[in-house]
C-alpha cells in the first residue's frame with residue numbers, strides 16, 4: 339500500500355488555526371464599527387483584563403508578531419551602546435534576523451551556553467565581568483525565554499537567582515513568552531508569580547502560539563521602560579489601525595480562560611507524545627519534555643521516512659534531532675498515528 343503523504347503538522351504551534359474562543363470574539367468585534375489605532379473599546383477591555391490577570395497595573399501594548407515584540411521591547415530596555423545577555427539558542431539570537439540589534443540601533447547580543455536551553459547566574463556574571471572597559475558593549479538587559487526554545491522551564495527559584503544576579507549588576511530582565519501560557523500551566527503558577535513577583539521588567543506574551551490568528555501582547559511591569567513606547571511601535575510599522583481585531587481575540591482567550599486551558603492541553607499532548615516515543619528502540623530524549631514540545635534524536639533514515647509520510651517537524655537542533663510541537667488542537671489520534679509511523683520508520687531504519 340502507498341503511504342499516505344497528507345501533511346501532518348507538528349512543526350510548530352503556529353501551524354494550528356484559530357481557536358474557537360478567539361474566533362468568537364473576532365466575529366463579535368466585527369459586528370459593529372469602532373475607533374481605530376487602539377482607541378476602541380476592545381483594546382481598552384483587553385488591556386484592563388491583562389492588568390487583572392497579572393494583578394498589576396502594567397502598561398500593555400499589542401503588536402503583530404513575536405520578532406517585533408522582542409525587538410521593540412529590548413530596544414526600549416537599553417541604549418544603542420548596551421548589550422543584551424541571552425542564551426545561545428535564544429530566538430532573539432537565532433531567529434529574528436538581527437531585529438533586536440536593528441531596532442535598538444546597534445545594541446549587541448552577548449550569548450551564553452547553559453544546559454537545557456537555560457541561562458545561569460554564573461553564565462550571566464561571566465559575561466558581565468569579562469570586561470569593564472569602554473570598548474565592550476555595556477551589559478544592561480538579560481533576556482530569557484519561558485518556556486525555553488528547547489521546551490524546558492525555568493523554576494521560580496531559578497528565576498529568583500537570575501533576578502538576584504541582575505540586581506547585583508544593575509541589569510533589567512526581559513521575558514520572551516512565546517510559550518508563556520504553557521509555562522504557567524506546566525509550573526501551575528499564576529502569571530503574576532511567573533513575572534513581576536520574580537522581578538521580570540517586561541514580558542512579550544504570544545497570542546499567536548496560544549490560539550490566535552496573530553498578535554502578541556507586551557506588558558511592562560517596570561513602567562519607566564515604556565515611555566514613548568507607542569511611538570516606537572508606530573515607527574516600526576507595528577501600530578495596527580484596526581487594533582481591535584488583535585485585542586478582541588485576546589479578550590476571548592483571557593475571559594474564557596482558554597489562554598490557560600489551551601496551554602494545558604498542548605502540554606498534555608506533548609507529555610503523551612513523549613511517553614509514546616521515548617523508549618522506542620533508536621529514540622532518545624534530547625531535552626526533558628516540560629511544556630508543549632518534544633525533542634528526540636532519531637536515526638537519519640527514520641527522519642527521512644517520517645518526512646516521506648508527510649510529517650512536518652523541525653530538525654534544526656543538530657544532527658539527528660527532531661522537534662515536535664503540540665498546540666491547542668493537537669489530538670491523541672494524530673499522535674498515535676505518529677507513534678505508529680515512528681515504529682515502522684525505526685524498524686526499516
Ligand SMILES: *Cc1c(COP(=O)(O)O)cnc(C)c1O
Nearest residue numbers: 403404405406429483487514516
Ligand atoms: C515563535 C517564537 C517567537 C516569535 O516569532 P515570530 O515568528 O516573530 O512571531 C519568539 N520567541 C520564541 C522563543 C518563539 O518560539
